[in-house]
Amino acid sequence: MLLAIDCGNTNTVFSIWDGEKFLATWRTSTEHQRTADQYYVWISSLMSLQKLDVRITDVVISSTVPRVVFNLRVLCNRYFDCRPLVVGKPECRLPVGVRVDVGTQVGPDRLVNTVAGHAFYGGDLIVVDFGTATTFDVVDHDGAYIGGVIAPGVNLSMEALHMAAAALPHVDISRPDSVIGKNTVACMQAGVFWGYLGLVNGICTKIRAEHGRPMTVIGTGGLAPLFASGDAIFDEIRDDLTMHGLRIIHEFNRNDE
């Protein structure tokens, strides 16, 4: 059984793949101090709560936080008796090309999204991932990652307003009906929601023009559905894109051995 781990700057998601489907998915905050033993207590109790009596034999990891990989490796060695495949490490091969400036360390989450995007939707894609940052990954006709855009994440932008301005409260993002806010919270929500929708649409339009071929836009990450309700900016929404990318990369490396 394969355990796929996606470590973002805010949250870490664990998912178990049985060869055909994901049996369970669990989320925890990303903390580099967490030890292998702590991870194991957490995951093994969730497995028994869901009566998942399976043996993990393989692990694949994508981490945008390099420091957490150490303890995850210990988790794999100590409790699952395996060496994890870590995306971005030289020993982990990718089924797609990467055409960027020499020396660029592309975020592994973006490579994983590219692989899954290509597997599900072919080529000439824009994958928009709403995580800590909002990333746009441009996938060429042959599936290669050829660059993209990194913008501040939605929750980060909201939090920055609150942190920097004494009179602005902590507000959760939501879709306001009007753009003219009649109170502080409504004004902030309008700024972030409609501002962000403009950002996503504007960037996709510019990418399309620069790429010069028709492109499919795929939305993923926790907030993708919220923005999809604004205007039809996405052709597809897939919240499990990263997890599928991880298991596809794992399959590719296993077949390649």
Ligand SMILES: Nc1ncnc2c1ncn2[C@@H]1O[C@H](COP(=O)(O)OP(=O)(O)OP(=O)(O)O)[C@@H](O)[C@H]1O
């Ligand atoms: N309406 C909403 N308002 C605020 N947050 C939301 C809403 N809907 C979903 N989310 C958030 O989206 C997040 C899930 O997004 P995702 O896993 O893509 O990114 P993340 O965990 O925030 O970032 P990263 O992957 O970079 O760690 C959850 O933390 C959830 O709190």
Ligand SMILES: CC(C)(CO)[C@@H](O)C(=O)NCCC(=O)O
């Ligand atoms: C942009 C983030 C933070 C998004 O998770 C991650 O992909 C990352 O740390 N990337 C490294 C820089 C790059 O992708 O070019």
Ligand SMILES: [K+]
């Ligand atoms: K993510």
